[in-house]
Amino acid sequence: MWKQYRRAIETLQALILTGLPFLAINGQSALRFDIPTLKLYVFGSVIWIREFYLILGVALFFLLGIAFVTVIFGRIWCGWLCPQTVLLDLSQSIAQLFGTKKLKKIQIFLLIPLSALVSMTMIWYFVPPAETLKTLFVSTTITVFFLVLWIAVFLELAFLGRRFCTSICPYAMLQNALFDKETLVIEYDVSRDATCMKCDECVRVCPVGIDIKKGLNSACIACAECIDACRVLSEKRGMPPFPNYKGRIVRPKAFWLGGATAAAGTALFLLLWSRPPVDFLVTRDNAPLPSGLNRYSYTIYNNSRQPLALELSSPERVTLIGEHSLLLQPFSSMHGRILIKATSKVEQLHLNISGGGISLNRETVFL
Numbered sequence: 214m215w216k217q218y219r220r221a222i223e224t225l226q227a228l229i230l231t232g233l234p235f236l237a238i239n240g241q242s243a244l245r246f247d248i249p250t251l252k253l254y255v256f257g258s259v260i261w262i263r264e265f266y267l268i269l270g271v272a273l274f275f276l277l278g279i280a281f282v283t284v285i286f287g288r289i290w291c292g293w294l295c296p297q298t299v300l301l302d303l304s305q306s307i308a309q310l311f312g313t314k315k316l317k318k319i320q321i322f323l324l325i326p327l328s329a330l331v332s333m334t335m336i337w338y339f340v341p342p343a344e345t346l347k348t349l350f351v352s353t354t355i356t357v358f359f360l361v362l363w364i365a366v367f368l369e370l371a372f373l374g375r376r377f378c379t380s381i382c383p384y385a386m387l388q389n390a391l392f393d394k395e396t397l398v399i400e401y402d403v404s405r406d407a408t409c410m411k412c413d414e415c416v417r418v419c420p421v422g423i424d425i426k427k428g429l430n431s432a433c434i435a436c437a438e439c440i441d442a443c444r445v446l447s448e449k450r451g452m453p454p455f456p457n458y459k460g461r462i463v464r465p466k467a468f469w470l471g472g473a474t475a476a477a478g479t480a481l482f483l484l485l486w487s488r489p490p491v492d493f494l495v496t497r498d499n500a501p502l503p504s505g506l507n508r509y510s511y512t513i514y515n516n517s518r519q520p521l522a523l524e525l526s527s528p529e530r531v532t533l534i535g536e537h538s539l540l541l542q543p544f545s546s547m548h549g550r551i552l553i554k555a556t557s558k559v560e561q562l563h564l565n566i567s568g569g570g571i572s573l574n575r576e577t578v579f580l
């Protein structure tokens with residue numbers, strides 16, 4: 214039965230999504246967007262908001278991945294992995310343990326703590342779990358976000374539920390545009406219609422309330438519940454189920470779409486992990502200053518997991534006025550200003566940062 218596999222995958226998905234913020238790599242959550250510093254911690258590395266090429270790379274990878282999965286596997290995401298489906302299915306399965314009477318009421322009751330956990334998990338992708346738990350009901354921002362998300366998630370799951378999939382979800386609409394005639398879908402075998410018992414078990418179990426016998430329906434979330442329901446009856450008659458998976462997975466489109474997704478993922482990985490551990494930007498400030506005196510703004514990004522002690526210097530015969538012994542925490546940035554005083558003629562100025570095996574040099578003008 215597909216249901217057993219779906220529940221196993223859904224449980225694994227729920228555990229991964231809830232557990233990921235707790236997985237610390239190089240001292241940071243495996244995946245978290247830090248709002249105050251606008252940086253994304255991603256599996257032991259960091260992407261700064263200024264690194265548009267990496268953000269575009271991530272977006273391209275996901276777009277190709279979505280196209281690949283949808284064209285080849287149809288609505289597999291909707292029926293097997295979407296958090297909305299997972300939460301509704303798991304709460305329904307737990308509710309069934311208490312019997313089938315008042316199933317809907319028990320499910321709604323279970324959705325109250327589940328929605329709270331979802332709300333908390335969403336916050337963990339922005340604020341570290343330990344900090345969230347410490348500041349919940351202490352910090353107004355965290356508390357308000359938690360309560361608003363909790364209520365919104367609960368109302369959506371309890372009262373909109375599967376109707377979200379059929380009427381609002383933008384991914385559902387996009388999928389219809391991506392399907393081709395060989396995409397994996399769940400289809401009723403019309404050629405055997407004469408032997409179908411018309412018992413409508415397949416309709417009764419359908420979570421979106423459609424009749425698969427009437428042909429492909431864009432509301433179908435490919436959950437395979439109708440296959441399982443029909444199989445129970447058909448197997449007694451020595452027949453395969455009437456609704457079943459139909460489509461072709463191994464075909465040229467699968468290779469080139471899968472290849473493009475893998476290439477984008479590999480390029481992104483190489484771009485991310487081949488970046489220098491430290492980046493150093495220098496600009497000259499335009500504010501008028503006495504002759505022989507220039508002011509520069511600098512920014513240093515520490516992309517590494519090591520704290521760095523750096524020394525700011527210049528090989529020219531100039532005097533640096535300001536802090537030039539700098540300490541950068543792992544995955545942090547530092548903005549600063551420094552005055553440079555020259556007693557002899559200098560046209561091009563070089564500014565260095567060095568320390569901890571790092572030596573970077575930037576050239577700028579001196580007026």
Ligand code: SF4
Nearest residue numbers: 409412413415443455
């Ligand atoms: S469950 Fe199977 S046999 Fe019954 S109506 Fe549906 S397709 Fe026909």
Ligand code: SF4
Nearest residue numbers: 419433434436437439
């Ligand atoms: S038709 Fe079948 S696969 Fe589609 S949503 Fe209904 S039960 Fe799930």
